[in-house]
Amino acid sequence: NAGVMQNPRHLVRRRGQEARLRCSPMKGHSHVYWYRQLPEEGLKFMVYLQKENIIDESGMPKERFSAEFPKEGPSILRIQQVVRGDSAAYFCASSPTQTGELFFGEGSRLTVL
Amino acid sequence: KQEVTQIPAALSVPEGENLVLNCSFTDSAIYNLQWFRQDPGKGLTSLLLIQSSQREQTSGRLNASLDKSSGRSTLYIAASQPGDSATYLCAVASGNYGQNFVFGPGTRLSVLP
Numbered sequence: 771n772a773g774v775m776q777n778p779r780h781l782v783r784r785r786g787q788e789a790r791l792r793c794s795p796m797k798g799h800s801h802v803y804w805y806r807q808l809p810e811e812g813l814k815f816m817v818y819l820q821k822e823n824i825i826d827e828s829g830m831p832k833e834r835f836s837a838e839f840p841k842e843g844p845s846i847l848r849i850q851q852v853v854r855g856d857s858a859a860y861f862c863a864s865s866p867t868q869t870g871e872l873f874f875g876e877g878s879r880l881t882v883l
Numbered sequence: 884k885q886e887v888t889q890i891p892a893a894l895s896v897p898e899g900e901n902l903v904l905n906c907s908f909t910d911s912a913i914y915n916l917q918w919f920r921q922d923p924g925k926g927l928t929s930l931l932l933i934q935s936s937q938r939e940q941t942s943g944r945l946n947a948s949l950d951k952s953s954g955r956s957t958l959y960i961a962a963s964q965p966g967d968s969a970t971y972l973c974a975v976a977s978g979n980y981g982q983n984f985v986f987g988p989g990t991r992l993s994v995l996p
Contacts, residue, residue, distance in 0.1 A: 774926075812987065825982055869914040
C-alpha cells in the first residue's frame with residue numbers, strides 16, 4: 771500500500787508564475803489536508819478537503835491560493851502569482867476518517883526566485 | 884483558538900537514556916492527539932495516535948500519555964538510540980468536526996553515541 775505521494779518534490783518558480791502541487795492520498799483515504807511549513811517554523815494548517823468538497827479552508831490565504839480534490843485524480847494546491855514569501859515546504863496528509871490517524875507525504879519544496 | 888506548545892525546544896542526551904517530551908494545549912475539547920517525528924528535509928512519520936477517550940498508547944520503546952483535563956501529553960522514549968535523533972511534533976485534532984490538526988513547534992532531539 772503506497773503512502774501519500776506528493777509531486778513535484780522540488781519546484782522553482784519566478785515571481786508572478788503559478789505553482790501547482792499534487793497529492794495522491796493513501797489508498798482508501800478520502801480525507802486530505804494541506805499544511806505549510808516555513809523555514810524554521812512549525813506546520814500551519816491550510817485546508818481540509820474530502821472528495822469534491824472543501825470542508826475547511828480557514829488556514830488558506832484568501833487570495834492567490836486554491837485547492838481542490840476532484841472525484842478522480844490527485845488533490846491540487848494551486849498558488850497563483852507566487853511571491854518570495856510563498857517559499858516553503860508544502861505537506862499533504864491523508865486520513866481514512868475525519869478524526870483518524872494522519873499520514874504525511876514527503877512534501878513539496880517551493881522556491882520562489 | 885487552539886494553541887499547542889512543546890517543551891523543551893531542544894534536547895541532547897547520551898545514548899541509552901530514558902527521556903520525556905512534553906506537549907501542552909490550551910483547549911481541552913480535542914478529538915485526538917498524535918505524535919510524529921520529522922527527519923531533516925523529510926515528511927512526518929506518525930508514531931502514536933491517542934483518541935480523546937484514551938489515557939495512553941504504547942508502541943515499542945515509545946509510550947504516550949494524554950491528560951485532557953490538564954491539556955497535556957507526554958511522549959516517553961525508553962533506552963534512546965542515535966537513530967531516535969529527529970524533531971518530535973505533537974498535533975491535536977480540534978475544530979467543529981475534529982478536522983483541524985494544530986501542531987506544536989516541535990522538540991529537536993539529539994541522541995549522542
